[in-house]
Structures are given as structure tokens and as C-alpha cells.
Amino acid sequence: MEKIKILLDTMGYENDLEHVIKAAKDFYYQHEDDLEIILVGNEQLIKPLLDNDWRLFPIVHTEVSIEQNDTILSARKKQNSSMHLALRYLKDKQADGMLTAGNSAVFVYNAYATIGLLEHIKKPAFMPFVPTIDGGVTNLLDVGASIDVDGTDLFNFAIMANTIAKMRTPNPRVGVLNIGTEDHKGLPYHQEANELLKTSNLNYVGFVEPKTILEREVDVLVADGFSGNIALKTMEGVGKTISNFLKNEYKKPKNLFAALLSKPIFKKIKKAFDYKEHAGAFVLGLDGILVKTHGSADYQQFMSALKILYETIKADVLNEIKKDLNNYYGQ
Amino acid sequence: MEKIKILLDTMGYENDLEHVIKAAKDFYYQHEDDLEIILVGNEQLIKPLLDNDWRLFPIVHTEVSIEQNDTILSARKKQNSSMHLALRYLKDKQADGMLTAGNSAVFVYNAYATIGLLEHIKKPAFMPFVPTIDGGVTNLLDVGASIDVDGTDLFNFAIMANTIAKMRTPNPRVGVLNIGTEDHKGLPYHQEANELLKTSNLNYVGFVEPKTILEREVDVLVADGFSGNIALKTMEGVGKTISNFLKNEYKKPKNLFAALLSKPIFKKIKKAFDYKEHAGAFVLGLDGILVKTHGSADYQQFMSALKILYETIKADVLNEIKKDLNNYYGQ
Numbered sequence: 287m288e289k290i291k292i293l294l295d296t297m298g299y300e301n302d303l304e305h306v307i308k309a310a311k312d313f314y315y316q317h318e319d320d321l322e323i324i325l326v327g328n329e330q331l332i333k334p335l336l337d338n339d340w341r342l343f344p345i346v347h348t349e350v351s352i353e354q355n356d357t358i359l360s361a362r363k364k365q366n367s368s369m370h371l372a373l374r375y376l377k378d379k380q381a382d383g384m385l386t387a388g389n390s391a392v393f394v395y396n397a398y399a400t401i402g403l404l405e406h407i408k409k410p411a412f413m414p415f416v417p418t419i420d421g422g423v424t425n426l427l428d429v430g431a432s433i434d435v436d437g438t439d440l441f442n443f444a445i446m447a448n449t450i451a452k453m454r455t456p457n458p459r460v461g462v463l464n465i466g467t468e469d470h471k472g473l474p475y476h477q478e479a480n481e482l483l484k485t486s487n488l489n490y491v492g493f494v495e496p497k498t499i500l501e502r503e504v505d506v507l508v509a510d511g512f513s514g515n516i517a518l519k520t521m522e523g524v525g526k527t528i529s530n531f532l533k534n535e536y537k538k539p540k541n542l543f544a545a546l547l548s549k550p551i552f553k554k555i556k557k558a559f560d561y562k563e564h565a566g567a568f569v570l571g572l573d574g575i576l577v578k579t580h581g582s583a584d585y586q587q588f589m590s591a592l593k594i595l596y597e598t599i600k601a602d603v604l605n606e607i608k609k610d611l612n613n614y615y616g617q
Numbered sequence: 618m619e620k621i622k623i624l625l626d627t628m629g630y631e632n633d634l635e636h637v638i639k640a641a642k643d644f645y646y647q648h649e650d651d652l653e654i655i656l657v658g659n660e661q662l663i664k665p666l667l668d669n670d671w672r673l674f675p676i677v678h679t680e681v682s683i684e685q686n687d688t689i690l691s692a693r694k695k696q697n698s699s700m701h702l703a704l705r706y707l708k709d710k711q712a713d714g715m716l717t718a719g720n721s722a723v724f725v726y727n728a729y730a731t732i733g734l735l736e737h738i739k740k741p742a743f744m745p746f747v748p749t750i751d752g753g754v755t756n757l758l759d760v761g762a763s764i765d766v767d768g769t770d771l772f773n774f775a776i777m778a779n780t781i782a783k784m785r786t787p788n789p790r791v792g793v794l795n796i797g798t799e800d801h802k803g804l805p806y807h808q809e810a811n812e813l814l815k816t817s818n819l820n821y822v823g824f825v826e827p828k829t830i831l832e833r834e835v836d837v838l839v840a841d842g843f844s845g846n847i848a849l850k851t852m853e854g855v856g857k858t859i860s861n862f863l864k865n866e867y868k869k870p871k872n873l874f875a876a877l878l879s880k881p882i883f884k885k886i887k888k889a890f891d892y893k894e895h896a897g898a899f900v901l902g903l904d905g906i907l908v909k910t911h912g913s914a915d916y917q918q919f920m921s922a923l924k925i926l927y928e929t930i931k932a933d934v935l936n937e938i939k940k941d942l943n944n945y946y947g948q
Contacts, residue, residue, distance in 0.1 A: 357799075419858050430796055433804060465761055465846040468688075473764060473843065496847050497854035512804065515796040516827055516844045520851040523828035527750050528859060528886070535882040544882065547875030551866040555859070 289322045290599050291381040292592070296327030297351035297368040299387035300582045303327075306387070307335040309588030314342065317596065324381060326368040327351075346371050352388050354581050361392045369393060373400040376574050382599045383575035385566070385591050387583040394431045394569055394578075401572040404608065406615045409439045410571040412511070412578075413447060414518065415564035415594075418502035421557070423564050425451055426463075426499075428511040429518045431569065435510045437478020441486070444479070445614060446570045447506040448488055449607045453597065458505035461494035463513060468493070479508065486614070496520075525559065566591035568598075575604055620653045621930050622712035623923070627658035628682035628699040630718035631913045634658075637718070638666040640919030645673065648927060655712060657699040658682075677702050683719050685912050692723040700724060704731040707905050713930045714906030716897070716922050718914040725762045725900055725909075732903040735939065737946045740766055741902040742774045743842070743909075744781070745849065746895035746925075749833035752888070754895050756782055757794075757830075759842040760849045762900065766841045768809020772817070775810070776945060777901045778837040779819055780938045784928065789836035792825035794844060799824070810839065817945070827851075856890065897922035899929075906935055 296306045310323050322344070325332055329347040333340050350367040364370065369392065372384045377400050386393055390412070398410050413427035425447045432439065444460050451458035462479050464472040469480060471493055483490040494504055496517050509517065532552070536545035565587035569576040575598050579591035598604075627637045641654050653675070656663055660678040664671050681698040695701065700723065703715045708731050717724055721743070729741045744758035756778045763770065775791050782789035793810050795803040800811060802824055814821040825835055827848050840848065863883070867876035896918035900907040906929050910922035929935075 419862055433796070463847065465764070465843060465850070495854075496851040497857070499851055499854050500858040501854075512796060513844045513847045516794065516848050517851045519796070520827040520830055520848045521855050523826075523830050523832075524852050524855040525859070526828070527831040528856070531750055531886055531889075532882070535885065541878070541882060544875060544878035547872070548879055551863070551872065551875065554866065555862055558862075 289320050290317075290596060291322045291324060291383075292595060292599070293324050293326055293346075293372040293375055293381045293384035294592075295368045295372045295384065295386035295388055296325055296332060297348075298353055298389060299580075300354065301584055303331055304335060305583065305585045306588050307332060309585050309592060310343065311336065311339055313589055313592040313596070314339075318342075320600075321596065323592075324375070326372045326375075346375065352392050354389050356389050356392055358392055358395045361389070361396065370396060370400075373397060376576070377401055383577065383595050385577045385579065385588075385595050387579045387581055387588070387591075389581070390430070390578060393576075397569045397572055397574075397576050398431075401574045401576070403571055404573050404611065406611045407442055407446075407571040409435055409442075410569055411443045411446070412567055413443075413450070413570050414567035416499070416507075416518070416521070417559045417564060419500050419558055420502055422502050423454075424499070424502055424505060424507055426507045426509065426514055426518060427570065428509060428514050429567075430511045430515040433511040433515075435475060437475045437480075437482060440475060440479035440508050440510070441482040442611070443570070444483060444488060444490075444506060444508045445486075445610050446607050447508065449603060449610050450568065450570075450598070451505045452606075453601055453603065455505055457489045459491050459503070460488045460506045460508065461491050461504035463496060463507050463509035463517060464493035465495065466493065467495060475510070562586050563590055564594070566594035570607075573604075575599055620651050621648075621927060622653045622655060622714075623926060623930070624655050624657055624677075624703040624706055624712045624715035625923075626699045626703045626715065626717035626719055627656055627663060628679075629684055629720060630911075631685065632915055634662055635666060636914065636916045637919050638663060640916050640923060641674065642667070642670055644920055644923040644927070645670075649673075651931075652927065654923075655706070657703045657706075677706065683723050685720050687720050687723055689723055689726045692720070692727065701727060701731070704728060707907070708732050714908065714926050716908045716910065716919075716926050718910045718912055718919070718922075720912070721761070721909060724907075728900045728903055728905075728907050729762075732905045732907070734902055735904050735942065737942045738773055738777075738902040740770045740773075741900055742777070743898055744774075744778060744901050745898035747830070747838075747849070747852070748890045748895060750831050750889055751833055753833050754785075755830070755833055755836060755838055757838045757840065757845055757849060758901065759840060759845050760898075761842045761846040764842040764846075766806060768806045768811075768813060771806060771810035771839050771841070772813040773942070774901070775814060775819060775821075775837060775839045776817075776941050777938050778839065780934060780941050781899065781901075781929070782836045783937075784932055784934065786836055788820045790822050790834070791819045791837045791839065792822050792835035794827060794838050794840035794848060795824035796826065797824065798826060806841070893917050894921055895925070897925035901938075904935075906930055 411428035740763035742759035
């Protein structure tokens with residue numbers, strides 16, 4: 287059996303290198319029968335952290351990294367960065383997928399430029415897993431890769447995300463993010479997408495308002511990259527503001543007992559919304575499986591993102607996406 | 618001194634008529650020196666609720682009301698509805714402003730169609746007060762009146778909202794909602810608005826990401842009606858989901874003591890986010906002061922919305938807006 291090959295970009299994120307290397311080792315040992323992890327980064331720094339395991343991990347060496355404050359423009363001068371190298375190796379079919387914790391904007395742009403779009407696809411989409419109150423997840427896309435879209439783009443986003451969501455639920459409910467549920471709501475591209483989705487064989491529920499965004503009314507929620515990003519960051523912002531407020535209050539001495547007694551409740555809500563368990567976002571629409579994790583990822587988040595990448599490759603999702611697209615458009 | 622005249626649409630909201638009538642009476646008695654409230658609705662139902670005060674309130678009688686499930690189309694057949702009548706009276710300068718709790722979409726459309734736009738303004742904007750964690754408010758606009766805008770529209774929204782925000786703070790900070798803070802972020806109309814605002818004399822802070830939306834980073838946050846609506850409903854949705862979750866947990870018998878001890882904390886957060894204290898949204902850009910309160914408004918919300926309307930008229934804000942627009946565009 288051919289092993290699953292994963293390119294792991296070890297550079298350009300905020301935490302120490304230990305996190306990604308320890309995750310690579312642990313994840314490798316969980317799947318050593320059928321997995322190879324190719325580390326991309328500074329060999330001199332990586333090898334000591336691998337100890338005796340260094341023979342198990344091919345290393346693509348570079349000392350150049352894309353930083354979180356790089357821009358698409360400044361990154362052009364770093365063609366030998368770990369991110370660029372990983373993308374070129376993926377393009378050359380040296381691996382089945384890649385994971386990076388590097389700069390999102392630079393990654394999405396260079397992934398698009400290097401890997402290229404799938405047939406029938408005109409725009410890439412960036413798709414995280416949004417944790418919902420019931421402990422599940424919703425795939426929200428696009429959250430920033432393509433801010434200028436038409437109805438067909440949204441329709442294509444739905445097809446691709448549906449293929450991914452099928453990995454966890456048999457008949458994913460698909461919705462389009464809109465400011466109301468009636469057919470005439472939104473911009474022309476919402477109405478176009480609505481018509482295309484209604485006549486598709488997806489389990490399409492129609493327009494979805496963001497009021498229920500954490501209730502998992504749908505498994506796939508499709509949006510243009512601008513409003514998808516606004517919705518995502520608003521969720522994160524509101525969650526953060528409320529949780530900071532509660533933390534501040536509960537750490538006051540007078541609230542000590544309230545805090546102690548409330549602990550199980552906050553553990554429960556934290557668990558439901560634990561993004562560390564779904565710490566990977568896909569760049570969809572490209573001819574490869576590409577996963578991005580947080581710029582501040584730690585060991586646990588790398589483990590989670592590796593799992594997402596590994597399982598997606600194992601389920602042959604890229605070919606499933608191609609098949610599903612061909613079902614709509616013909617080969 | 619000429620009295621301030623307010624048209625109060627008493628129909629088409631979900632609560633009993635008692636709420637709006639009691640608010641009208643109480644608010645009137647707080648300001649009887651300089652206030653007249655004209656009630657628009659069913660005289661036979663209103664009069665008994667006014668008791669001995671019925672002589673104090675002129676009533677514009679109608680039995681036709683716009684319902685929450687009416688559409689712009691279905692509302693066309695209700696030209697004698699309380700909402701239509703109030704708008705026509707306002708158009709004819711029979712009053713200085715109006716308040717309704719009726720159907721938002723129908724109200725915004727008919728306000729625009731009946732009252733007409735201010736000079737220099739091409740699109741109306743719907744603008745609520747968003748409560749922030751510090752107990753303050755941010756004006757977010759547009760949240761759904763105009764989903765197709767250009768840079769000048771956003772600029773005009775900023776000028777008008779700034780005039781309103783000046784009522785509560787001397788030098789309002791103004792921002793444009795965007796998916797990033799760098800100048801190149803967003804769609805062309807964001808960049809146009811950014812340039813116009815930079816060279817204006819508004820206290821412009823630049824693009825604002827929704828991550829800080831409840832932190833009151835700005836006093837005025839400008840957006841197209843689509844993403845403004847998405848941001849608003851996402852906030853409401855996340856807040857509702859989290860608060861429902863906490864309510865459910867704290868009412869479990871095992872959490873009784875945690876609930877009792879946590880009460881002051883939840884009172885505090887509830888007070889900070891109490892939208893009932895800022896229960897009015899403006900329709901801006903029209904030649905009149907128009908305020909909308911919630912379709913499920915109660916006595917307290919009508920009182921709050923009446924206060925917003927009254928104070929805005931008293932501060933001569935419509936003329937201030939006209940002046941501020943003329944400062945930019947010349948007369």
C-alpha cells in the first residue's frame with residue numbers, strides 16, 4: 287500500500303518549533319503504517335528536536351520563512367520559503383497534501399497561484415470548521431479568499447464543502463448566508479446561487495440568517511468571502527468579549543464561590559466551542575488538499591489539523607470533489 | 618415656544634396596545650411643556666386606554682395596520698395604514714418626527730418613498746444603537762436599508778451618523794467595517810470611502826474589523842447594508858445562543874447555588890448589553906426624523922425610543938445633518 291504523504295510547513299507561526307515537531311512525531315506514531323510526514327524548514331533546528339527519530343522524517347531544508355506580518359507582495363521575494371517549497375512539492379505531486387500555520391493571506395494567494403484551480407472552479411474558498419453549541423461543527427465558506435463572487439462560485443463552494451461535510455454526516459444540510467430567508471433577499475448572486483442549489487441534489491435548506499449561526503441549523507454555510515469573514519470575526523469577537531468579561535468578574539475575590547461552583551458550566555461551554563479540536567481550515571477549489579491552522583497554533587492544534595488533513599486524504603476527498611463537480615458539469 | 622410634535626404609530630407590533638399607550642402618556646407627562654404626541658391608530662381602541670387624558674392626544678384614526686408578515690408588495694394595498702398615514706403627515710410637516718414599531722422592511726421602503734432623500738444623499742441607511750461591553754453604544758449603519766452601495770454612500774452614512782453621535786460624545790470616532798485594517802483590504806467601495814473619510818474632518822480611525830465590535834473601538838461603524846446586517850444578526854445570534862446555554866445550565870437544580878452567587882455578574886452583563894435602553898433605530902438620509910423600535914417592543918422600549926426621537930428633534934439634528942452635508946458638498 288502506498289503511504290499517505292503529508293508536507294508539514296514548520297515555519298512562520300508564533301509558537302516554538304517544539305509544538306509542531308512534537309505533533310509531527312506523535313501523529314506519525316499513531317499512523318506509522320500508512321503515513322509519511324515530510325518536514326519543511328530549518329534542518330539544523332528540526333533535527334535536534336527529532337532525537338533518534340530523525341531518520342523517520344524526510345526534511346526539505348530552508349532557512350527562509352514567511353512571517354505573520356509578510357504581505358503577498360513582500361512574500362514574492364521569498365520564493366525559497368518553507369511555504370513556497372511545500373506548495374511546489376505539492377504541485378509536483380511529491381505529497382498528497384500539506385499543512386501550514388503560516389500567514390493566511392500569503393498562503394491562500396500562493397496556494398492559488400502555485401497549485402491552480404480545479405476544473406469548473408473559478409475562485410478558491412477558505413473554509414474553517416465553526417464549533418456549534420451542541421458540540422458539533424458547521425463549515426463556513428468562504429471566509430476571505432474570494433470577496434468578489436457570482437452565483438456559480440457560491441454553488442461550487444457548496445458542492446465542495448458538501449463533499450467534505452459528508453465525511454462526518456450522511457446528508458449535510460446546506461444553506462446560503464443571507465440577511466433574510468425569503469427568495470428575493472440579498473444581492474443578485476445570492477438569488478442565482480439559490481436557484482442553482484434548489485435544482486441540485488444537495489440537501490439545500492435555503493437562505494440562512496446568521497441569528498442561528500451557532501445552533502448548527504446547517505452543516506455547510508456558503509457566503510461570499512467578505513460577509514463570511516465578517517460573520518466569522520463577529521462570532522469570534524462577541525465570544526471573546528463575553529468570555530473576557532466573565533473571566534474578569536469571576537476572578538474577583540468576592541465572586542470566588544460563584545466561580546468555583548460555576549466551573550463545570552464553563553468547562554462545558556468551553557468544550558462545545560473548543561476550536562482547538564477543529565483547528566484546520568481548508569483552501570478549497572485547488573487541485574490538492576491544503577490545510578491551514580492558526581498562526582498561534584500549539585501542539586494540540588497541530589495534532590487536530592494533522593488529523594483533519596490525514597483523514598481527508600485517506601477518504602480520497604479530492605477525487606470525490608472532482609467526481610461531484612463532474613456530476614454537475616459533465617467531464 | 619413651538620411644541621415638539623411626534624407622530625406615534627400605535628399599530629402593527631406584537632405586544633398589546635397598552636404598552637405603547639402607557640408609554641405615550643408617561644412620556645408626555647415628562648415633557649408636557651414642549652411636547653405633543655399624535656397617536657395614529659384605531660381611535661375606538663386607543664381612547665379607552667387614555668382614560669381622562671384623551672383630550673391631550675390628537676388621534677389620527679385608521680383601522681388598517683401593516684403586519685409583521687406584510688411585504689413591501691402587500692403593504693401597497695394598505696395606503697391608509699397607520700404607518701402610511703404617519704409618514705404622509707410627516708411628509709406634510711404636520712410633525713417633527715415619527716416612531717413606529719411596525720414591519721422594518723415596509724417602514725424603510727415607505728419612508729424612503731414617501732419622505733424622500735435629503736439633498737446630496739443617494740441611499741437611506743438604517744442605524745441602530747449597538748450596546749457595548751463598557752455600557753456605552755456604537756452606531757452601526759447601514760444594517761439593511763441599502764445593500765448595494767458605493768464609497769460616497771458610505772461616506773454620507775458616516776457624516777450623518779457622526780452628527781447623531783455628537784449628541785452623546787464630542788468627537789465621535791468613525792470607522793468602516795472591513796475584513797482587515799490595511800488600506801488595500803475589502804471591495805472598491807471600501808477603499809473609496811476610506812480615501813474620502815481620510816481627507817474629511819471627521820475623527821476617522823480607518824478600517825475596523827468586527828473582532829472588536831462590542832468593545833466600542835469606534836462610536837460610528839459604517840458598512841454596506843448587507844455586511845452590516847450580517848454583523849448585527851451574528852452578534853445577536855451569538856449573544857442569544859450563549860445566554861440561552863447559560864440560562865439552561867443555571868436553572869438545573871445542581872447549579873442552584875452557582876446561579877444564586879452568579880446573579881450579580883449576570884445582572885451586570887445584562888445591564889451592559891441592555892438593548893431596551895437604546896431601543897430605537899434611525900432611518901437616516903431622509904428629510905425627517907424617523908425612528909423604529911422593535912416589533913416586539915414593550916412599554917420600556919417605547920419609552921426609550923420616544924426619548925431618542927424627542928432628544929434628536931430637540932437637538933435640531935435634522936438641520937445639523939443638513940448643515941454637515943452642506944459643509945462637504947456646498948449648498
